[in-house]
Amino acid sequence: MFGKTIFSRVLFTNLSTVLIGIIILASLQMVLMSNYISKQNESTLAKNAESIVSLINNGISQENLNSVLNGFSRSSSSHIIITDVDGRVIVNTTESGYWANESRESLELDHLREVLSGKRVTVVGTMNGAFNETMFTLEVPVIRGENKAVYGAVLVSTPIPQRRSMLFELFKILLFSALVVIVVSFILSYMLSRILANPIKRVSKSASDFAGGDLTSRVAIDRVDENVTEITELADAFNNMADELEKSEDIRMSFISDVSHELRTPMTTIGGFIDGILDDTIPPEKQKEYLSIVKDEVTRLSRLVNTFLDITRMQSDKVNIVKSDFDINEVIRLIIIGLGPKIDKKNLNIDLVFDNDVCYVRADADKIKMVITNLIDNAIKFTYDRGTITITTCPKGSEVFISVHNTGVGIPEEQQKIIFERLYKVDKSRSINKEGTGIGLYIVKSMLGAHGKDIKVKSVEGEYAEFSFYLDRGKPTVKGGGKPILPDNKIK
Known part of the structure; x- marks a missing residue:
């Protein structure tokens, strides 16, 4: 009915909320005002009735009483009837047109009997046909003497239409106010809906452009958007x-x-x-x-x-890890032998810093060989001629610390957090190595991740780079340890 756009839904929701709020507040206001008018009328009628009873008890003459009652009736727009203890009408200020039967001389009402028994009664109705229209009537007894005897009743009435007229005037005021509020709310809701919908439309357009191949498409944020x-x-x-x-x-x-x-x-x-x-x-x-x-x-x-x-x-998370205990130092020595031609080509110094000639770890030997090969090969690529590569292994508690350190170009600080991303390569314009596919360090991080381990990098651009990680410590598989292929810690 109102569409599926955010604009139409926000607009409809806001207007509906305002309209419901106005209806509730107006209804509550009408009820409260009606009760207030009723209480005010009752209070006014009660004061008039008590004044009339006081005049009667003070022995005012019939002629003066009629004059005073007519004045009361005109000033308060009310109708006054006085009856004796038998219900016979003694005084009646009701104008022609209100009184149904002007020759009527008595009132036979059940509630009048309650009044004549000494009670105060409030009645809404035509007084069993005594009036031509609905009246609001307050009936009070006339009590005299020390024995509190009831001598009659005073009935003060005011037309209900008069009260309705006041409520109708109030309703017109509320209706006009409601229309003003609705118009203002519509304008504000329209503006708010636009403020909310426009940036979302821009996001949608940018997303469509991006999906269409425009990779430069971005969402512009204006001053209005910044406030949300x-x-x-x-x-x-x-x-x-x-x-x-x-x-x-x-x-x-x-x-x-x-x-x-x-x-x-x-x-x-x-x-x-x-x-x-x-x-x-x-x-x-x-x-x-x-x-x-x-x-x-x-x-x-x-x-x-x-x-x-x-x-x-x-x-695809299909890397199978088959752990075994093996000598990590021996693996490093074999890798260096395999990379010998590259090392000799750049005349590099290889410094092996092993706490022990033999150091066992528990891991997947093939995967760790791939990790160390990539790290050393990477170090060779980014080390200047006649530079130094230092490889360290050191048992620390239940783990073994392993690091590959090389002098050379280093890694810019802003790139140290992203060098392990797949296909990432250091800016060729700043690198002494112009080859490579940018997947070596990604493989290193992934293989160590499959072991539940992480790798860290420290570097100062133009000075050095160091990669380090930990592996679980293993148990010797050869009694008494094995003989290292390259026992010397210095290789040149």
Whole structure:
């Protein structure tokens, strides 16, 4: 009926609330005013009746009494009847038209008998046909002497239509006030509905534009919106979401470009060498050498594909952790041997700081090897030539502390909280390493997360970077410990 928009619903709700409030207040006001008028009338009639009784008890003459009663009747717009103890009408100031039977000389009323017995009675009605219309009547007894004998009754009446006229005038005032309030409420509700609906429309439009491919679409916040906390929070939440999605899209596009390059290079090499072998461009005596290069490139491709599969498994929570006890120091030594060519190429110093030659941890050996390989490989990439990489292991209670520290470019402070995000890469313009897919540290954090562990980073830009984490301490699997492959702590 009123549509499904916020504007129409807020407008309808506000107006309905105001209208219901006006009806309730007006009804309450009418009831209170009616009661007030009734009490005022009763009080006025009671004073008049008591005054008349006092005059009668003071022995006023019939002629003077009639004159006084007529004055009372005109000034108070009331009708006065005095009866004797038998109900016969002695004085009647009622004008023609009100009195149903002007020749009527007595009143036969049950409530009059109560008055003549000494009680005060209030009656609303026509007095059993004595009046042509409904009257509000106060009946009081005339009591004389020390014995409190009742000698008659005084009946003071006022027409009900007179009271209704007062209430009708009040109703007109309330109705006019209600119309003014409704008009003002409509204007204010309309403005409020617009204030609430317009920013939501802007959010909806920005969301539609964003979904349509405009990643720069944002919700503008004006001065009016700033005064409404919920609207400001909604706009900020949308803009923050849009910023993150735009950043993710930029990272994704950069990742696709890098991966395409990573895949294209070995594929080009493989294709070129195979073509050379097939068309005899490469002589038979060198084919084995080039096939070895092809094999290395295939291995590189396989490793790259496996890395992507690892990411897929981590995102689907399908990483299986098979824990065992193994020597973490030995794993580190083997990794360094495997990365020897890269280390030698940059003439780096490797400093192993082991509290013990043998240090057992309990974890998934393959996953932890991947973690440490990524950290050391990352350190090699971002260490200047002739720099130093320090690897530390230290048992601490039920855990083992492990860190990889390297001198070099370091990591900008603003990037330290986001370097573990998937596909994130340090700004190439500030890095000495121009390659990589931006997934190494993401894998590190994910693998440690699968173990229930976290990784921390400390860095000073232009000086050093250090990554550290803890693993559960393990038990020796070889009695008396094993012999380290590289017993020296200094490797150059």
